[in-house]
Amino acid sequence: MRIHVMTLFPDIFKAYIGESMMKKAVENSILEVELYNIRDFSENKHKKVDDYPFGGGAGMVMTPQPIFSTYEYIVEKYELENPRVIYLSPKGRVFNQKIAKSLSLENDIIFLCGHYEGIDQRIIDLIVTDEISIGDYVLTGGELPALVMIDSIARLVPGVLNRSESHEDESFENDLLEYPQYTRPRSFNGLEVPEVLLSGNHKKIDEWRSEESQKITLERRPDLIKK
Numbered sequence: 357m358r359i360h361v362m363t364l365f366p367d368i369f370k371a372y373i374g375e376s377m378m379k380k381a382v383e384n385s386i387l388e389v390e391l392y393n394i395r396d397f398s399e400n401k402h403k404k405v406d407d408y409p410f411g412g413g414a415g416m417v418m419t420p421q422p423i424f425s426t427y428e429y430i431v432e433k434y435e436l437e438n439p440r441v442i443y444l445s446p447k448g449r450v451f452n453q454k455i456a457k458s459l460s461l462e463n464d465i466i467f468l469c470g471h472y473e474g475i476d477q478r479i480i481d482l483i484v485t486d487e488i489s490i491g492d493y494v495l496t497g498g499e500l501p502a503l504v505m506i507d508s509i510a511r512l513v514p515g516v517l518n519r520s521e522s523h524e525d526e527s528f529e530n531d532l533l534e535y536p537q538y539t540r541p542r543s544f545n546g547l548e549v550p551e552v553l554l555s556g557n558h559k560k561i562d563e564w565r566s567e568e569s570q571k572i573t574l575e576r577r578p579d580l581i582k583k
């Protein structure tokens with residue numbers, strides 16, 4: 357999978373992509389992450405990328421030309437036809453595991469990170485295929501939301517996680533939250549690991565985990581079960 361990120365702050369991505377799962381996925385050529393600094397594509401002699409909003413109001417708006425030129429560059433370079441272009445936006449539909457799964461099947465995804473008061477609506481009308489929010493709060497820019505999405509999508513791409521790290525038992529699989537996890541030592545500050553997990557009886561362990569999953573989901577997220 358190839359992930360393209362249009363941003364004013366490409367350096368924000370470098371540290372995260374250079375560590376842990378993302379680093380391995382890139383090294384193993386399962387994932388390619390291309391960063392584009394929107395400012396580099398500005399035709400303004402001072403490389404300006406924002407301007408005052410028509411109609412007045414607080415803050416600045418990202419101008420359409422640098423974003424559109426960045427998009428044209430990506431589409432031409434990689435010969436993409438109608439690629440998925442995701443604009444991170446508090447006004448978008450709220451991201452979840454189902455959206456992550458469907459996006460993990462794409463070959464190329466372009467992320468567009470907004471800043472200031474956001475981007476000119478005509479860019480949304482012209483190139484954006486999906487407006488996605490990561491939750492009902494406002495962040496300074498689309499960079500953290502893009503990283504949240506990229507991480508959750510990447511771990512669903514076959515080969516990114518190894519077998520022992522599989523996502524198949526994780527929260528939101530089958531609309532359930534994950535059961536409690538325990539590791540060594542058996543006893544910690546007076547609290548014991550549930551006996552069943554030490555029994556070696558895998559049928560019983562599976563049953564216990566399934567019951568715990570149902571219980572915790574009903575307690576914390578009954579909306580998942582009702583879906």
Ligand SMILES: C[S@@+](CC[C@H](N)C(=O)[O-])C[C@H]1O[C@@H](n2cnc3c(N)ncnc32)[C@H](O)[C@@H]1O
Nearest residue numbers: 444445470473474489490494495496497498501
């Ligand atoms: C300060 S916000 C702009 C908020 C916008 N004026 C509004 O009220 O909807 C700047 C940028 O951060 C990103 N952003 C902020 N909150 C977000 C969220 N919850 N989910 C996804 N992106 C977000 C978007 O790319 C947005 O263009």
